[in-house]
Amino acid sequence: MNLEELIAELENQISVWNRFNKDNSLTEKIENTQDKINELKKQLSIKVEEEIIKKGDDEYDIVIPTHNDITSGLSSGEFSFLTKIISVSNFSDIDKRSGVDMEAYIYEKVLKQRLEELKAQGVKVPSRNTLKKYMKLFEKITIDGDNFHLMNVINTPNGIAYQFKQSYSGKYFITIPSPMLRELMEGTNDKVIKLYCVIARKLQMNNGFTKFTREYLCKGMAIEPIESNMQYISRLLSILKKLGHIKIKHEWIKVKTDDGVQMQQIIYIRLATYQEWKDTSKK
Numbered sequence: 001m002n003l004e005e006l007i008a009e010l011e012n013q014i015s016v017w018n019r020f021n022k023d024n025s026l027t028e029k030i031e032n033t034q035d036k037i038n039e040l041k042k043q044l045s046i047k048v049e050e051e052i053i054k055k056g057d058d059e060y061d062i063v064i065p066t067h068n069d070i071t072s073g074l075s076s077g078e079f080s081f082l083t084k085i086i087s088v089s090n091f092s093d094i095d096k097r098s099g100v101d102m103e104a105y106i107y108e109k110v111l112k113q114r115l116e117e118l119k120a121q122g123v124k125v126p127s128r129n130t131l132k133k134y135m136k137l138f139e140k141i142t143i144d145g146d147n148f149h150l151m152n153v154i155n156t157p158n159g160i161a162y163q164f165k166q167s168y169s170g171k172y173f174i175t176i177p178s179p180m181l182r183e184l185m186e187g188t189n190d191k192v193i194k195l196y197c198v199i200a201r202k203l204q205m206n207n208g209f210t211k212f213t214r215e216y217l218c219k220g221m222a223i224e225p226i227e228s229n230m231q232y233i234s235r236l237l238s239i240l241k242k243l244g245h246i247k248i249k250h251e252w253i254k255v256k257t258d259d260g261v262q263m264q265q266i267i268y269i270r271l272a273t274y275q276e277w278k279d280t281s282k283k
Contacts, residue, residue: 010037039157060178062087063102065165066201067172069143070150071194072222080190081126081134082150083197086164087181088114102166102173107159123185135162143168174200177274180245183281188239194221195236196245199269209249209268237267244272244280 010033017026017033064083071079088111089104106114115125126134138151143165152163167173174197184193198220203210214233218225221233240246249268254261272280 007037007040010040061175062178062181063091063104063166064174064176064197065150065167065172066174066197067143067168070141071198071201071220073141074137074222076190076194076221077126078134078137079197080193082138082164083181083193084115084118084123084125084185085111085162086166087178087185088118089162089164091166104164104166105161107156107161109159111162118185121186124190138162138164143172172201174204176200177277180274180277183243184245187243191221191232192236192239195233196240199240199246200271203269203271207271209247209270212267212269214265214267237269244277246270247272247276 014030014033014037017030021027021030062083064086070082074082085106086104089106091102091104115131119125125131135151139149139153141150142148143150148165148168150165154161154163176196181193184196195217198217199212201220202212214230215225217233217237218229223229237246237248241248247270251266251268252263253266255264
């Protein structure tokens with residue numbers, strides 16, 4: 001008997017008991033059974049019976065939440081770790097969830113195992129103490145005026161599970177092919193991962209060459225747009241371009257400032273297609 005069948009059977013049992021409970025002698029039994037049903041529904045909601053995450057050489061899209069409340073509220077290290085957790089979590093096929101808020105789930109005990117696997121593959125993962133700090137922060141982050149939480153903690157019969165909101169009102173997310181994210185996780189740093197997501201957020205609906213300024217990218221990274229940071233942004237962009245994740249064109253324009261006319265660099269960026277990235281990675 002699967003979970004759906006068990007829940008249906010218990011609900012039918014409650015229905016029968018209710019008909020014979022005029023003297024309230026069955027009230028406690030009904031309440032206890034309803035509590036059990038609620039726990040089973042939680043267990044069902046986090047997909048206890050099915051392992052949806054793809055592994056090995058499978059190629060699939062990973063959904064990363066990019067609401068401004070998240071990118072501005074998390075440092076590069078915190079945001080990068082969020083992407084790593086989601087990459088190893090269980091989640092629904094996005095083609096079947098079009099326009100519906102998507103969620104990722106992972107058990108606490110499974111998360112620890114998969115972080116060890118990532119670490120063995122050369123991916124940077126936080127220490128145990130930092131992990132606890134990050135998870136508490138994810139639980140506190142609220143989205144869109146407290147309407148959503150980035151992460152919820154669910155107690156289930158199989159242990160603690162973490163539920164991550166991947167989209168909000170069907171928006172505020174990006175998708176990235178798993179091999180491309182894997183390359184960023186294994187071969188770059190936290191800031192490169194966050195910068196890619198900040199760029200992809202703007203280009204998700206229109207992936208032609210789009211104008212960016214380094215000031216805009218600094219703001220998206222939640223860092224001050226001073227010259228040293230903007231130079232660092234340029235270096236990060238060079239890494240993404242070299243890896244084949246983005247395409248870049250530059251333009252210099254004259255801008256009037258209090259110090260006179262200065263030259264400002266305008267950057268035009270588009271995301272590389274998956275095939276373009278694959279072609280680059282083969283070179």
